[in-house]
Amino acid sequence: MSKLFIVGIGPGSKDYLTQIAVDTVKNADIIIGSWRAIDIFDEIGEVIGLNVKDLQEKLELAVDLATNGKEVCVLSTGDPGFSGVLKTILRIAKSKEFDEKNIEVIPGISSLQLAVAKNRISWDEANIMTFHGRENIKDILEVIDNGQPTIALPSKSVKDMVRFLLDNGVDENRKVTICEKLSYPEEKIVTTSLKKVIDSDFSYMCVMIIYFGKLR
Numbered sequence: 001m002s003k004l005f006i007v008g009i010g011p012g013s014k015d016y017l018t019q020i021a022v023d024t025v026k027n028a029d030i031i032i033g034s035w036r037a038i039d040i041f042d043e044i045g046e047v048i049g050l051n052v053k054d055l056q057e058k059l060e061l062a063v064d065l066a067t068n069g070k071e072v073c074v075l076s077t078g079d080p081g082f083s084g085v086l087k088t089i090l091r092i093a094k095s096k097e098f099d100e101k102n103i104e105v106i107p108g109i110s111s112l113q114l115a116v117a118k119n120r121i122s123w124d125e126a127n128i129m130t131f132h133g134r135e136n137i138k139d140i141l142e143v144i145d146n147g148q149p150t151i152a153l154p155s156k157s158v159k160d161m162v163r164f165l166l167d168n169g170v171d172e173n174r175k176v177t178i179c180e181k182l183s184y185p186e187e188k189i190v191t192t193s194l195k196k197v198i199d200s201d202f203s204y205m206c207v208m209i210i211y212f213g214k215l216r
Contacts, residue, residue: 001070002029002066002070002072002087002102003030003066003071003102003103003105004062004072004074004093004103004131005024005071005072005102005103005105005106006073006074006075006076006080006084006086006089006103006104006105006106006108007021007024007073007074007076007080007106007108008021008076008077008078008079008080008083008084008105008106008108008109009021009037009075009076009108010078010108010110011077011109011111011114011182012040012077012182013040013111013184014040015182015183016108016109016183017040017041017085017108018106018107018108018109020106021038021106021108021125022043023030024039024073024106025041025043025044025073025166026043026044026045027039027071028071028072028073028094029045029046029065029070029071029191030045030047030062030065030070030071030072030073031044031045031046031047031048031072031074031075031158032047032048032049032050032058032059032061032062032072032073032074032075032181033047033049033050033074033075034051034089035049035162036077037075037076037077039180048061048087049067052154054073054149055085055088056064056088056092058078058115059074059085059088059089059092060069060092060096062074062089063089063091064096065114065166066102067096067098074107076135078108078109078110078111079104079107079108079109079110080106080107080108081105081107082110082112082130083110083130083132083133084108086105087189087196089103092120096102098138100172101108103137107183109168111153111179111205112128112130112151112153112207114179114182114183114207115151115182115207115209115212116209118153118179118182119177119189119209121149123151123153125148126148126149126150126151127144127146127148127149127150127151127152127169128151128152129150129151129152129153130145130148130152130153131152131153131154131155131161132153132154134155135155137155137161137164138168139164140152140164141168144170144172144190144210145216146212147211147212149209149210149211149212150208150210151207151208151210152210152211153206153207153208153209154204154206154208156204157202157204158197158202158206158208159197159202162176162197162198162209163198164197165210167193170194172193172194172195172196173194173195173208173212173215174193174194174210174211174212174213174214174215175191175192175193175211175214175215175216176192176195176197176209176210176215177189177190177191177192177193178190178200178206178207178208178209178210179207179209180202180203180205180206181191181205181206182201182205182207184205189197191215192215193214194210
């Protein structure tokens with residue numbers, strides 16, 4: 001049995017890679033991750049690409065390879081512990097009786113962290129939520145009016161999230177900032193109202209900051 005590393009690669013740009021992430025990837029026997037994640041490393045060994053459809057299969061393979069003595073590095077967009085692969089790998093490791101003490105997590109900078117930095121928000125007083133992979137997003141209604149900004153990763157799309165808020169009585173003039181493709185050349189940060197978001201187009205790579213007050 002060898003080490004299984006879960007490496008946070010940041011929001012997507014090389015600029016936000018940590019040195020320990022670079023060194024861990026460089027020294028691993030096998031690297032498993034999306035091609036978007038793999039492509040940001042200059043020095044990298046044997047790679048196995050994955051996508052959403054075969055994620056479970058490739059993460060199980062990562063545990064099996066580590067069980068058989070390979071030093072395996074799994075790349076996780078952002079930080080592994082926030083909408084990353086840590087939870088899934090721990091579940092797989094338990095099912096395969098792989099000792100979790102042999103799993104080492106290398107944290108990364110999440111898009112959420114970058115979003116609050118770009119917007120000069122002290123996020124120790126914000127509502128932090130992720131809805132990735134969740135159908136039920138009603139939890140947001142419990143905090144949306146507590147006087148603090150709500151910073152969220154949408155479940156499907158920005159528009160779906162906004163429609164849900166509007167359908168549940170949130171003021172259409174509520175101020176919101178959409179941070180799209182953070183750290184990429186196409187990065188876009190737009191501050192508008194919930195109502196106007198419905199008439200805009202955003203990719204799935206977004207962070208939403210929903211403020212307590214209205215757009216002025």
